Amino acid sequence: MVYYSIHTKIKGVKNTIAERIQDFLKQFPPFSLLSKEELLFVSSQIRVLYLEKGAYVFRQDEQCHDEFYIVREGAIGLYRTTGNIQNFVDICDSGDLFGLRIMIIKKNYRMAALANEESIVYAIPSSVFKPFIDENKEVNNFLLETFATHARNYFTETEKGKKIDNTITIEPASDLSTLRTISYRKKPLICTSDAIVKDIAIEMNAKKSDAIVVVDDQKYPIGIITDSDLRAKVATGLISTESHVTEVMTTPVKAYSKKITVAEAQIALIKNNISHLCITKDGTRNSKTVGVFSNHDLLVSFGNNPSVLIKEIKRVKKIQRLRYIRKQVERLLTTYLEQDIPTMHILNLISEINDALVVRTIDLSLQEMDSSPPVLFSFLVIGSQGRREQLLITDQDNAIVFEDVEEIRYTETQNYFLELARRITKNLHTIGFEYCPAEMMASNPRWCMSVSEWEKQFRDWMTTPTEESTLLSSIFFDFQAVYGDTDMVNQLSDVVFDGVNKSKRFLGLLGVSALQKPSPLGFFKQFLVEQNGEHKDTFDIKIRAMMVLIDGARILALYHNLKGINNTLLRYEKLAALEPNNKELFESCAKAFRVLLKFRARQGLMHKDSGRYIQLNTLSKNDKLKLKRCFRPIRDIQEVLRVRFQLKTYM
The missing domain is CATH 3.10.580.10 (CBS-domain)
Structure with missing residues (x-):
């Protein structure tokens, strides 16, 4: 495993190699932030490394080099060895930076970088590039963010709470509240x-x-x-x-x-x-x-204290006041995203507040009713809120399950809960939760039934699946009780897992649905956008990127009988422990999903919508690169589903 290097320093004469390097670098941040003259100067100082497959750029614990790197062609893998086990951390391909410790910490490498295939890498001397960091805040922030991305991929899981000792300065985030x-x-x-x-x-x-x-x-x-x-x-x-x-x-x-x-x-x-x-x-x-x-x-x-908001929610006497508090939650989310709070922490806090909003809405709706509930009931949230992944307010997805009653009382009992559901959904709409266009709400008689009727429906979906029931299963099987009796909800969960254990074919059909999701990228790695309709020429980040990762986690969680774990990130965490041979894949899926969640939330807050449909021309080169990196695990998780459930027999 050898590599060769070529110095491209200019000594008063035109250097075509440097110009070619410049043409490549100007496509990518932070080099795209430099002037033409600055970039040509940097390019003239670069070493070109030709690496055979398996050659190391640097090894773990090796003294930090006095240069950092960008991939020109090929792929460089980053690995962390613990004991005798080498763990995959990240992959860097064309345009990706790595080896930034010299610019940030100047300590020994905590990971190894080696060529996964024959590669060309540019080595940029730190002494040459440091003046641009000192003078250009955008360059500074980009390098720090890139370093943090690689660092978090490993350190977030193993050294929680530790902070990077940066020599590059960052202005402290202002208290937006x-x-x-x-x-x-x-x-x-x-x-x-x-x-x-x-x-x-x-x-x-x-x-x-x-x-x-x-x-x-x-x-x-x-x-x-x-x-x-x-x-x-x-x-x-x-x-x-x-x-x-x-x-x-x-x-x-x-x-x-x-x-x-x-x-x-x-x-x-x-x-x-x-x-x-x-x-x-x-x-x-x-x-x-x-x-x-x-x-x-x-x-x-001071919305940076969620407990204050939750206490306020519990005291509210009028629905309109809850809408005001919900606006506070959006500001809280903005602050969290700008301060780069860990994704799981944000999800937990926002989910607790959303649950409190729903609970208080139900309490106030019950006060509007002429009588108390005739039997025990439970209010379920499904979809993204059921998975505790709803950062932005989107459509309502909910249901009611009530205690079994004699047949003669069923219609009367159901009518009571339908009226209650109508008030709840109306009040949630007042707060800011839009009505579901497909009417997947408790106010729809299909989604307001006794526990026995729900059990029968779930069994029908699994034993005689149709295209509609497969779709509904992927939505309703991510349910969570936020109000009322939990025993009935546990019964429904048992029915789901019992049905899955008896019919692996059902999981296969769910897998086919995951495989049929539209691809995020075309053959030439360009973004695929909507071709017609209201959102023509936009990129659907939900369907083309996030849903495959969500579906994959759900299907494999059902396969392993992981009860009580709905959240996609937690599912992948558990799957990584259950399947060590697929640990790297599941960890990369979780990493990609974290990035996509935050990206969608930022887009939604910026454009005051759900963040689902993205105008690609509004994104920077850096943002597009971030998105494309998140798409790598999608094909891999689809392949796991294809092989695991032999999906060709269903297609």
Whole structure:
């Protein structure tokens, strides 16, 4: 295993090799961020390495080289040896950087890099490239992100909590929660100066309000009365309940514009030692009152504490308030993504908040009903929320299972839960969860049944599968109970796994569905986009990329009888332990799915949609490369399904 190198340094004469290198490098970040002259200079200092298959660029624990590398042709594998076992970490092909420790940490290599096939690699001296890192923030960030990607692939699993000691500086992420404008309570309670204390106290209690603004004829604020004012001045007997509000109110009020930031509002509350700010049209006391902002609102504004949001959700009395909190969750997600919080951590936190939103919605919907539920029931979420992978609000996918009743009572019982479901789905829609276009919601009689009817339906899907039932199985078998009785849900889970154990053919049909998902890339590795319809010329990241990974994890989880594990990442983690021979594949599937989840979430937040359909012309070269790297495991997991279930016999 030998390699050859060619130095391409220019000494005052035109160098065609350097120009060819420049033409290649300018296609890829961070080199695409340099000027033509800068890039030609870098290209002139590069060594060209020709490596035979199996040749090492560097070995694990070897002293860090004074250069880093980019693959010109071929493929370089990154491997980590533990004991006597060499574990695959990542693969680098044309345009991929590796060996960046010299630019980041300058310690011995923690992985080995060797040619998986005959390859050409460019070696870039660190001393040549370092000035561009110091001068160009985008170059700095790209190199750091690329290094972190390789590092996380290994270290995230083995050295949790450890931080990379970077010599490249990064500006600390700003606390976005304090820089955004406040979300205040609109349409505040108001009264005039001749109002009686007793009357406004009754109104505050009825409206569950902790403050009322006293206004003049033009609705300019002249004072404010809070719960604490009533306790301190009225409940103690200092002022009579029959007094006018002017004797109790705090005046003058502190008025601010609705454009005040959370940080500014916090300072104003602390500085003035008050609990409420009055929000007016122009930010002065001489304009119309439009809202109130309180200490409690401030607490909720600090959305980087999920427990605060969940506590607030449990206290909410009106559905509309839940919509406001859901907006806070979107801001929380934005902050998490910008701070690059681990994917599983984000999923767990957002899922807990989403579950709390659903639970509170059901509680409030039950209060709207004329009577209590006639029997025990459970509310199920399915699809992405059932897998605890719903970062952005998308369509509703839910169902109700209720306790078995005598046949004579069945219609009446089902009608009760259909009405309850109608209220729940309507209220979820108010919060921001769109109605499912296919009506896969509990308000549909098909998805609101007794436990026995559900069991029968699940068995029918598995024993006499059709194209529709196979599709429905892939959706409904990722269910999770978020409200009500769990025993019935466990019964349904037992039915699913019992049916799978009796019919491997059913898993084969699910596998065929996974194989038939449209490919993300064409023959020449170009993105395949939608050819017609509303989303023409966009890339469907859900169907063309994410769903195969989701389907593969589900099918293999059913194959191994992995009960109680719905999340795709957790499924792959468990599968890697159960099938050591496929460990590298399952780990690469999990890595790809993490990247795709975050990518879709960022796209959705940026364009204020589900993030599913992506305009490729809006993506940078770097983003496109990231996506393409995620597609590598898709074909491999499809091949596992094809071989495991002998799918050619079903196609």
